[in-house]
Amino acid sequence: MKQRLLSLDVLRGLTIIMMTIVNNPGDWGHVYAPLLHAEWHGCTPTDLVFPTFLFIVGISIVLATPQKSWNATVVQKIVTRTLRIFCLGVFYGFFSRIHMFGLEGLPLLGIRLVFTAIVVVALFADYDRKWQFITALSIFLVMMVLAFGGFEQFKTVRIPGVLQRIAVVYLIASLLYLRSGWVTQAIVGVVLLLGYWGMMTLIPVPGVGAANLDKGTNLAAWLDNLLLPGHLWATSKTWDPEGLLSTIPAIGTGIAGLLIGTLLRANMDKNKRVMYLLMAALGGIALGWLWSLAFPLNKALWTSSFVLYAAGWALLCLALLYYIIDVKGYSGWTTFFVIFGVNPMVVFFFSGLIVRILNAVKVTNPTGAEMDFVPYLYQYQISPLFSDPMNASLAYALLYLTLWFAILVILYRNKLVFKV
Template identity: 55%
Template sequence: MSKDRLISLDVFRGLTILFMTIVNNPGSWSTVYPPLLHSEWHGCTPTDLVFPFFIFIMGVAISFAMPTKSYDNTTFNKIVTRSLRMICLGIFFNFFGKIQLFGLEGIPLVIGRLLITAIVGYALMGNFNAKLKTYLAVSIFIIYLILAYSGIKSYEIVRLPGVLQRIGIVYFIASLLYLKTNQRTQLLVAVGILFGYWALLTLVPAPGFEITNLEKGTNLAAWVDSVLLKGHMWEVTKTWDPEGILSTIPAIAEGIIGVLIGQLLNNAKLIRSQKATQMLIAGIILIVLGQIWNIIFPINKALWTSSYVLYTTGLATLTLSVLYYCIDIADYKKGTKLFLIWGVNPMIVFFLSEIIPQAMVMISFPNPKIATGQINLLDYLYVAGVQPFFSNPMNASLVFALLYVSIWSVMLAYFYKKKMYFKV
């Protein structure tokens, strides 16, 4: 691991992805503690902080990855390729469960899907030369689009947006802004995005509605998704997508604020204590502004409202300032190793922690407790291996998630010891 890495940022990233893994892998979705669920609509739970924290952290990391701000065709190609690789990894999550192979079913089909996963994962995370990386990313992206719009039944409703897709888009735009503009311009762009998005959602009614609204499925962002992403949205709703087109715009502002904080941390004119103090003050101001804006433009993750951007970037900045002071200034690193090993290898967790549970759900066998029923492997491990030991089903569900995290921690510790880092 490079000596010039900001350890507090790696720890922050590790904390975030570890929490994400807990949130995404309960024993049962019907018995989950409320803080580990997204808010129903307006509002913000701890779970609603995971995604914006990732985008903020990515923004901060941009200035560390490109401290000299040199821009040329090579740099541009690297940014495009990295963005495409993230987008392609994200889209693959949605294709995985729909892959069909020569009429295979059951375990043989799962094995085939996992083999394709290994090929795609290697193509998008392998350490090739720049030209081959670009070729593979572009080719895979084109294949996705061809399959999604080919009319093939298996893929005609595959979802195209997603978490990594949004991160890839934000990374591309935030990186170019960082390299091509100064901090004043970056700040103005972020402010313009937040006010512009607020104006769109509160002043422009969705076609078919006389007045604007911020309700599920009837707001302007939902209408844009229903027109441009028809048939390729989140399956739970099918009328709008939580990582849709219009709501990606304010997420760009989230990334830009992260870029600005990263440049503060890279400012050689400031001593470290000044950087920590300025981050602390900035975080508090952003939180307050977000809460004030919340009065007329509610904090909402699904819509990624401007108040949500300010509030979550404020919390992220505040958290980073505390970690920066404790780890990089006070040199207090006790207890951070676990989060560090998660933080330096986020992409492999992102990728496989989505694939593995899907694969386990696809493996079914007769339920030993119900003579005529079937149970999948993931549910069986929970029902037979964890649930019987707890009277409180919420505790059982949480422990299952913690066990899953423990397994990942062992693997990541091995990767860290062997200096194996999986990057896009």
């Protein structure tokens, strides 16, 4: 039967909580430094959020697979899940670009919500597994045709993204786990990290010159702009933090999860397991830091040093939670985190979407000007309550987190778990 660890659910919940907070400040100009990504090289607590989730994906693959089985049905199930996650991520970029019949305001929002409902229901309706695969593949192909078929409103829709990277890492890590043992997995992980280091530091960048790790002129940025021009992160336009080449080491993050998942399933004394987890965690942090002297920690490039460093910190958190919860049995405090941890994809997909939906509602501010609802809520309802704009910005993020807690409590109490 499938093995489930309460400590892992708690870590997943903590990761989702952090993601919600750091992605939704009231004012991006006033955010406490630990809640911001590093400007380029370096690593903040916020930079550790996404790799921690990918690390958990790898562990979950092992715990959810009590027996390895390789056949057409299993592979189809993995590919279907990959397409579902990928399609959700791409559709997020499509949402605000849907325009029909010249509609604006709330009528246009209604049209967008109808399309959202159609896509979500089509992807997750409970029907024959073969048709689930066909439907997911069809939605994927339709979106690719819209993105690359010369349609004006979709010609700059973003293709890479957080959910898309999760999908790719899940696909490759799952197939690797089913077809290999932990030694092979470790070797593949090392090869990927060393290979990426070599590509980024040794291969000259066409049109630029020598290999470099600078923003926008490195090999990863060049490849993103070559293969996905116009379909990259809106902030940079010419490169993407979840781009193509940097997905290679991200797979290494998933493989690190596979290795730890195997350790968690091994038949050994729990205290001995904790010791191994702590040794691996401290080793990852130390090796990542040492490697960063030559290959700097960089979340946007997902450098190989960052993979080891981030996995080490994620594992250190898991080891401590495992000892407290699963070894010592102190679990009475965990429900709050579990509530966030059991429906992560709901939060991933809808947390940003809800903000866009709310901003479709226009309100009149005290000066008589019309503005989006979310900026109005922050500027005129929340910010005036605080003398420090940093605290006001954080308060808004916590308010949004509270909204999500209310939504997830309803799902949790009704035993509604939405698995992709």
